[in-house]
Structure formats: structure tokens, C-alpha cells
Amino acid sequence: INTPPPNRHPIITELFTFNNEIITEAIDYEVSRGGQVFFIHNRVQSIAEIELLINKLLPKVKTIVAHGQMEGKYLEKIMLEFIAGDYDVLIATTIIESGLDIPNANTIIINNAHNFGLSDLHQLRGRVGRSNKKAFCYLLAPPLTAVTAEARRRLKAIEEFSELGSGFNIAMQDLDIRGAGNLLGGEQSGFISDIGFETYQRILNEAMQELKDSEFQNLFETESPASAEDDKDEIFVTDCNIDTDLEVLFPEDYIRNVSERINLYRELDNIDNEEHLQEFGVRLRDRFGAIPPQTLELFNVVRLRWLAFRLGVEKIILKRETLSMYFISNQTSPFYQSETFARILQFVQKKPAYFKMKEAKEKLNLTVDNIKNLTEAIQLFKKMLGVSQE
DSSP states (O other): OOOOOTTOOOEEEEEEOSOHHHHHHHHHHHHHTTOEEEEEOOOGGGHHHHHHHHHHHOTTSOEEEEOTTSOHHHHHHHHHHHHTTSOSEEEEOGGGTTOOOOTTEEEEEETTGGGSOHHHHHHHHTTSOOSSSOEEEEEEOSOGGGSOHHHHHHHHHHHHOOSTTOHHHHHHHHHHHHOOSOTTSTTOOSOSSOOHHHHHHHHHHHHHHHHHHTTTGGGGGGGSOOSHHHHTTOOOOSOOEEEESSOOSOOTTTSOOHHHHHHHHHHHHTOOSHHHHHHHHHHHHHHHOSOOHHHHHHHHHHHHHHHHHHHTEEEEEEETTEEEEEEOSOTTOGGGGSHHHHHHHHHHHHOTTTEEEEEETTEEEEEEEOOOSHHHHHHHHHHHHHHHTO
16 A cells, blocks of 8 residues: 555645746646646636636646536547647646546646645545656645634645655544544444454444344343343443543644554553553553543543443433433343343432433433533442442
């Protein structure tokens, strides 16, 4: 993946504000060495104005416009003529993002680059540098002080990672900027890395357990909890989605390397007991220094998930000091006939004013107010489990 094709050169990438001199110099240099230019302007309504500007700046340069609102046959004709060298500059929208391979086009100018995603910028830049000629990518955007923080990070990332084979680094930056979804929950989205054998095995085991609890329940009756004693250590769910408005993460200023943060998230997600969690904390402290409060709260997320597994909770929402827990959605699950669930009901009935239990859309949920942080949520879960173990 990191090895570039032979005889290829890195694409020189530079960031500028919209400047007639830069545009003139870039196009003039490319045309003078017999090459062609892509000019990306992703607004059909004003794309003709860009053509007029280039014709005014460089009267001898031949230009043509292409965008997705044109008829297919006409668009095809334009592209074939551009490939044949009939035009020097193709002024286009992002329609060329995954288009034809044109080795003679080795300069691309991207207007309003701050409006593009990082992957889009990387894909557009990949339209040039398809031969053994040195290629150039010019990003035109407002001053960095005038764009959003995320746009600023995207532009700096695409400018910094211009070496061949740097696609993975850009992907990691994109993941870090946009977020990786719910890292520690059942609704996890975004590929942190390739799925891996361990994750595949976990998904497979979850699917098999689901079938055992539903379609093939009669065949696996012997695996159901036979007594209250067996029920103590029964795990009813294998994953729990936790949604909170609290700050739970590895801060960027604590662990600066994106790949390292992702690896640590994955390692933390695989920890399944307190001893290993403490060891993880010791290693973290040795490598990066004192653990910040946001990361300590992240540890509490993991602890809360362990307790949720034993309480049959599939989803937890802790926002605005209100805790909502959603029990197993499968109404035929043995959890609802277990001693654990009976004791949960008993615990709730002792404090009817403290808990609100209701069923909506065939899902049973329990709500508790005045839970200010994850530590208080853990204490509550422990009390509920303590009742079930008496």
C-alpha cells in the first residue's frame, strides 16, 4: 500500500488564496511544457465566469467547460477532445473526481478547496501525476483565519501529506477530523482498521448466540441457566451502546499521533476485566504522563459496559444528568425469566419515585434522574447487581 508505482513523483501541493497571478503562473507553466490543466470549480451557476476569467488572463490558452448537467454524449465529446489535446484547460466540477486517466494533465487547481472533504481533495489531486512528469496541485481558499477549524485541518493535512503512498495517513487524518462513530458501542461506524480475525470471531459468536436464543432455542435448552446460582455470572448481552454528553476520549494534546490513539481505543475496547484495565492505565501513564480526566471517564465507560452486560442492558444514554437504560430488545430472551431481571424489578419497586420504567416500541427502558456522571451510574449499577447477588 505504501509503495508507489515506479517512475512516479510526489504531487507538489500548495495552499493559496484566490489570486490571478498564481492562476496565470500555474497554467502558463504547465502549457509551456506541453501539459494540460484541470481547474475545479464546483458551482455550475458560476463556472462560465471562471472560463471568462482564464480567457482574460491567458488569451492564447484554449479552455473548455465540463459539468454533470451536460448531456452524456456532449460530455463524452468534450473529454475525448481534451484527451486528444484540443484544449489546454478543462474547467470542471468534481465530475472528474473518478474519471479518465489523462497522463498529460499534470496541474490541478482546486477553487474553494475549504468546501471539500479530505477524501475528495485526495481523490481530485490523484487526477494528476499519472505519468513520470512532476505534477502540481494548487488549493485556492480564503485565509485560514476565515475558515472553520475543521476546514483548516483538512487543508493543512492535504498539503502536508503529499508524498506518494500517503493515502493511509490522509485516511487516518480524515477519521480523526470527522470522528470514528461510536467506538465503544454496538452501533460503531467507520472502519478503525481492517476488521481483523478477532473482530470477525466476535461478530460470528454474537450471531450464533442470537440464533441459539431465538430460532434454535429448543436445541440448546441445556445451555440456559438452570438455577439462581448459575444465574449470578450469566452474561445476557455481548455489547452495549453508550451515548453521553460527557467528554470521554484520549485528548489530542495528550496523545498526538492519530494512529496511536486509534490503536489505544481498540486495545481499550478489548479489555474485559478490572485488572487488565489497571495495567492499561499504568502503561498509559508511563508512556504519556498523568492521565487526563477525559480519559479516566473513558475508563468508566468501559466499567459501565461490563456491568451493563450482566444487567441485560443493550443501550445507555446519560445526558443532562438523566440516565436511561434499555434492556434486551428480544422479548423471548431468557433474561426476562432470569433471577437477575426479577431482582432488578424488586430493586425498582423499593424506590418507585426514583425510577421510571416504561415500554415503548417493544423495548423496555428504565430512567433515573440526578445521575451527574459515570461514577454515579456505576454505583447505581453495582447496587442493582448487589441486590441480584444477595
